[in-house]
Amino acid sequence: MSVLEIKNLRAGYGDLVAVSDLSFAVQQGELFALVGANGAGKSTLLKSIVGSMSVKSGTIIFKDDDITTVADYKRIQAGISLVPEGRRLFTSLSVEENLLVGAATGRKGPWNLKSIFELLPIVEKLKDRNAGRLSGGEQQAVAIGRSLMSNPDLILLDEISLGLAPIVVEQIYAALPDIRNEGLSIILVEQDLSRTLKVADKIACLLEGHLVLEGRPSDLTHQQITDAYFGHSIASFGTSSNGANS
Amino acid sequence: MSKSYGNLGVLFDVSLSIPIGQAVGIVGPNGAGKTTFLSVINGTEPTSAGSVFFNGTDVTKQGAEERSRSGIGRTFQIPRPFSNLSVFENALAGAAFGGGLRGREAQTAALDALEKSEMMQFANLRAGGLSLLARKRLELARALSTQPKLLLLDEIAGGLTEAECISLIATIKNLKDSGITIVWIEHVVQALVAVVDRLVCLASGTIIQDGIPDEVLKSREVLSVYMGTGI
Amino acid sequence: NPAGAAYTSSVIKIGYISPKTGPYAGFAEGDPFMLRAVRAYFAKGVMSGGKKYSVQILDRDSGSDPAKAGQLADELINKDKVDILMATSTPETVNPVIAKCEADAVPCITTVAPWQAVFFGGGFTPAKPMQWTHHFFFGVEGFGLTDPGAWNQVTTDKKVGVLWPNDSDGGAFRDPVNGYTPFAKKAGYTIVDPGAYEDGTKDFTSIITKFKQEGVEIIAGVPTPPDFITFWTQAAQQGFKPKIVTMGKALFFPATVPAIPNNLGNGLSFAASWGATFPYKSSLDGTTAAQWATKYEQGTKLLYGQATPNNYTLFELANAAIEKVTNPHDKSAINKALNTVNMMTLSGQIDFTHGPVPGIATIPTVVGQWQLTGGKWSWSVVDNTQDPAVPVAHKITPLN
Amino acid sequence: MSSNIQILRSPKKAAYGSAGALLLFVALAIAPKILDQSITNEWVKLFYLVTLASMWNLLAGYAGMISVGQQAFIGLGAYGVFVFNDHGFSAYESGIIASIVVGVVAVPISFLAFRLRGGYFAIGTWVIAETLRLIIIRFPSLGSGKGRNIQNYTRDPILRNTYTYWMALGVAIFALSACFILLRSRFGLALQSIRDNEVAANSLGIKVDFTKRVVYVIGAMGCAAAGSVICIQSIGVASPNAIFGVSYSAFMIFMVLIGGIGTIEGPVMGALLYFFVDKYFSQSGLWYLVILGVIAIIATLFFPKGIWGEINARWNLSLFPVSYQVKIENNQNDSIHLSKKEK
């Protein structure tokens, strides 16, 4: 059964179309990895799914409901959660309070303060600290914990390893299977191909807002992926960066 | 030097001496105090104890702007663009003040910095509208525009694709070859070791390792607090 | 410019500036009523130098703002070319208008501001008096001479605690030479001045303490209405019970007294220059004070106050001057005519020929006392030493 | 590479703009000799409104300092006229001297005010203004709480009005050109950087506090000059509460936001609008103020760029541009060259 289904999605900023004609589905319990160069439209896609930006056309179906026009906070209540790019903690709240706000939807599930502290021990150490005073990496860990607190059915992770010490990244990646075992579906946006390939059930590659490749890691060759990643030639990569200029 | 925020100690009696022209990498767990270390060097944050010497001069009492004028440039981990100015004007500010240049000279220096950091295509865009990556490059461009002798870089490779990373490494190598001293914090260790001569590992506010990159990375402390088992 | 078209125009223009809005709007609340009456009178035109003129009244709102008042004066003088300019109610509106008239040589009639605050506050001296301004109102003496008349009716220790804020009125009262103290001293009273507090003070403890310490039995002063209410409520709370309270300004408005909590307004007294029982009548149409008060209360649904009749009198004076001259557009002629005014008006006798200083005419005051009878507030005259023509209703009732 | 890159600053428009401004200035300067005095007298208010709006805009729009306390300097400027007038200077000289002195006084004040940011700063400046008022009214020579008049002014009304007009015009022109020159200089770049991010500006070599202080002092001088114009025009100060009143700040905010914050032209537009609204509607009772309040709210919510911002967005009509344009004479090779280097 698919948890999320995207049909012909178009989204962008003003005249700029960052995501165009995109369709794919995420199955329940699946770890769906989304890769693509900078500016490919990954974050835009995640923001459209979670509703923090409105789409130009297309449909988003979550657990059999059409949520295309549903307000963002209602989507969260329905079971989607996003760990935003750039962490964005509540800086005047303590770490623990951040986690508690994460539980605002009141959804039932495996995640509570205790289980988060077990998953991310660093967070427990910081729990009484003011979240605004954490180092970048510390913040990232708290942000992940905060998102899990809502016990989502689908969690969207936008470049979570950005700025994290390798050891923390390793811990988080090691935790991903655990998180998933709770019946949670994950969409993971990441630059680090090799690491992604190791954990993903399915991988999709975005290029200039288009889905250019989709499949199981085992079914794809490395060459296929790299080609998809950068387009087929360097020249088209060049135009892509010009495109962002307009 | 030492640094604390109120009761919270961040850096404890750290001493480090960097010869001119050297490129030093800094790694360490999150919250180790790396960013704080940079802030204390460039004067964004005052030291709590100890002193900072730059080119043999004691700059501990100087503000960030004075240190910038005398040649310390830095990027911010969390970018702080001048959102309402264009990318070019962002760089121009660096050239005109930190670089102490005027008129045409400042403009040329700003363009040069944009080119080096591959931001020329965005020159007329409002910096507030840039994506995260472009903001990070803008950080680099601004730091370069101040004509630094010492360049402090804070996680500028995060989030880059392989290709972009390679080009960034080339850029920084070029800077190093042109005689700029570099201190670079990065969690993308591969990128770091491709450039630096020396690697320092900070953990809990103290230097736990300092030396040849390969050796530092292989040392047991660094493996256990930072690298983990992988790689 | 005697050659200009304005000089031969058949329209006389009178400018009138009052604070219709802003913090001092209470003074002008009767203006619409008063202006209706005046315009109705002037509708038939006036005779001057054997020629008939129509009268145009340009009324303007200063917003209680001195800068605005000055600007309006400028505009009325230079753009509308008024023949006479009038201003009323508080030095904030009056003084800037006077300054303009003096600078631009335009006849000016003003009222409802203690004359010392206008004359000395405006920087004039007996040696260098106003040239173009004619201000009538009572001043410090209207309190200083009048108040003791009522106080003498009660046995006290003759110590008077005063509330003189740091504003134009307070300043005029505190002045050691032209202020209140010399009058009190002459009548045998001692002034206890705790100092110039700010308008808007929320705590009068130190002042009350001082009064208590000094054994003050009489309170006088010119606080603003809200300040006085704060003071008087706190005095009650802190057990301070003077025998007589005679207030200027705060009790100038009929609305203040009923607003004092717990009927604490009962028995307060004040210096009044006008009331329904005063034997005055309009020089324009003969309306008596009693008639005016009745008509006013019917027409406006407000309690009658003292400012509106004075404002009305501005027009009586203008009318008198216009009738005296051969060309009402001749500014210096009008000015000279005003200098010689000595007449009965709705505000009483106005005499510019014997002012305390040139350009000032004072009007006498009596002491009135508020009382609550059968749930209705009213005031009656308790002392008429300064204006024996006004009938006294009864003696002052001490508060304790 | 840089041979085919051009930096543009003054499109022809700017030259026309400046030429136009100069012509206008000359026209305005001779206006009192041509037009009826009653007309030009009214403009005095327009001029000081322009001055006040530009100064507030300089502070808030370019340096990010939102002050609710500029009336402090208006009041000091006005009272300064008495001080120097009493020492034998003419009222006009006094106004100019007072403005300079207020600039000096603003330096120590800035040390206190700069301890604050954002909302704190706004309220702090307001309290500073109140404090200054309370101090000023302790001086009997300045009329204590009752205000006072200028003792020695030019008796001839025509001359006096003309001089006042010229002074007001001069002050306004001075304020506007100071803004323009300042913003086009490297100083302007520093200012705008500081507004957007102080910490980053500081580590790029910009002297944050110094730059802000300079602006604060200029703002203080401008407001003081406007204050002395107000004082001279009404031949005195009838109420210290009014000259130190927060409503001046309110109107400055109003003019700048309506006109368009962060532009040179906007505050002028705002001042013009306010001037006319005030002129034609202020006599129609208080509903006019109520409507002004409503306009302020609607404009803020629906036209946040202000009049000039909207005009500019539609027709790109900046008369006094302070920003830079990089023109890359683009041939396809260049951009490929840029990205090719990566590999």
Add this chain to the structure above:
Amino acid sequence: MIYLNSISQGILLGGLFALSAVGLSLAFGVLRIVNLAHGDLMTLGGYLAFITIEHTGMSTWYSFLIVVPAMGVIGYLVQRLLLQRALRMGELAPLMVTFGISIIIPNSLVQLFTNNTEQLPVGSLATSSIQVNSQISIGTFPLVTLGISIVMISALQQYLARTKMGRYMRAAADDSEVLRLMGVDHRRVYGIAMGIAFSTLAMAGILFGMRQGGVSPYDGQLTVLFAFETVIIGGLGSLWGTLLGGMVLGIAQTIAGQFSPELPLLVGHLVFLGVLAFRPNGLLGKPVLR
């Protein structure tokens, strides 16, 4: 003994300041809105009480039951309809909107009710007092005011610190967009916060009016500065700080008055500026990150 009296009067005065500042503290600390209309909204509360009393004949105390919730609803609506939009537009926009409101309220009130004071009768409570000794007497009404403000502040403090909604309010102050990503509609949170602010403000407005015997249109302009000083002396983000701030300001004013009646306001301001200079985060405020 005189000073003891000054101090006790200062504390009572402080209660009033604190009460009038709570709403400001909430709007300023939680919503980051500098509410320039604060004082005028208090006045509006007073007028609503007056209207209620006029129309129903009920006592002033009972009018709270109607006016306080009514102002809460008004606050919620003002937030949702006007300020919400303004908040998205930067620091200046909310300032402007509240500035607009601060012009609209008193001027409309004058047009509708004249400039005169409208009465808010308190009965004998207004003047009754507890005589401690010959020097010190404590007014019952100020004491009640103080009591109300202490109760209200403790209740609000608990609400903000302990309840979910309180936490959401603080979170929304930091990053409302992310709060939405937690499944909470921040607009509702803001609306409720402003509703509460308006309610406290109405309460303060009525009590202020009762103390002065009534309300008149321009009363608000005098009170707003005291309220701001109270908030900042106490420290942002701490309601106990607001209470303390009120006390400090009150005592500073009464003690200064002991020396000369010219001094209270000046000294009050100077104390405020001193706090700014030496403890910019206020007496109890947590240091605020830039």
